Amino acid sequence: MFIINHFPMLLKHFPHDEKPRERFIKYGPSSLSNHELVAILFRTGTKKESVLQISARLLQTFGGLRSVKEASIEELSTIRGVGKAKAISLLAALELGTRLHHQTTDNRYVIRTPEDGANFVMEDMRFLTQENFVCLYLNTKNQVLHKHTVFIGSLNSSIVHPREIFKEAFKRSAASFICVHNHPSGDPTPSREDIEVTKRLFECGKLIGIQLLDHLVIGDQKFVSLKEKGYL
Secondary structure: OOOOOOHHHHHHHOOOOOOHHHHHHHHOHHHOOHHHHHHHHHOOOOOOOOHHHHHHHHHHHHOOHHHHHHOOHHHHHOOOOOHHHHHHHHHHHHHHHHHHHHHHHHHOOEOOOHHHHHHHHHHHHOOOOOOEEEEEEEOOOOEEEEEEEEEEOOOOOOOOOHHHHHHHHHHOOOOEEEEEEEOOOOOOOOOHHHHHHHHHHHHHHHHHOOEEEEEEEEOOOOEEEOOOOOOO
16 A cells, blocks of 8 residues: 555645535536545545545545455555544445446346337336336347336327437436337337337437337237337
């Protein structure tokens, strides 16, 4: 373990009036640096140093989060201003991140065919009494990152606005998506509006770089893939 000599220069970039909690609320966690996230966990500094200075010095001392995760409570506690309580909070947060990574990587549902997509939503959507328009956002491995209900009501191209769909796609860092909506009648035959919405979203996806893989219409224990019908 060692202290990097140019550490005092780095602290010039971390003014005492920075408010990482407020930025977290306004812009989300991805807008914060590692030392700012650690500072939120630590909550308080000391009379001589702000919490931002302490968190920055800790990361510089250990050379990054990976080494911090491998450190013991005792090793972290040797950093001035940290102590056992802060060390335990940090290690607990890093362990949760590790568990979440393994869980989401291993257990995410994979969609490779229209049948996979239909099976994923069938039991939730086949008995709905109103039309629900849902997007399934996928990563590069076709694993489902997120299921998002865009709107509830009769399908209309003026209601299904690409802005809302792709806003969620960017938020989830999706590589592609699948649209799904149900027909309460139980007949999944696509309507003219279904086809128009599909073509519009497909063209928008090509421009943005987030591909629409399919649009599934769900009926009662049956479905129609607009991709298989040749509309994509």
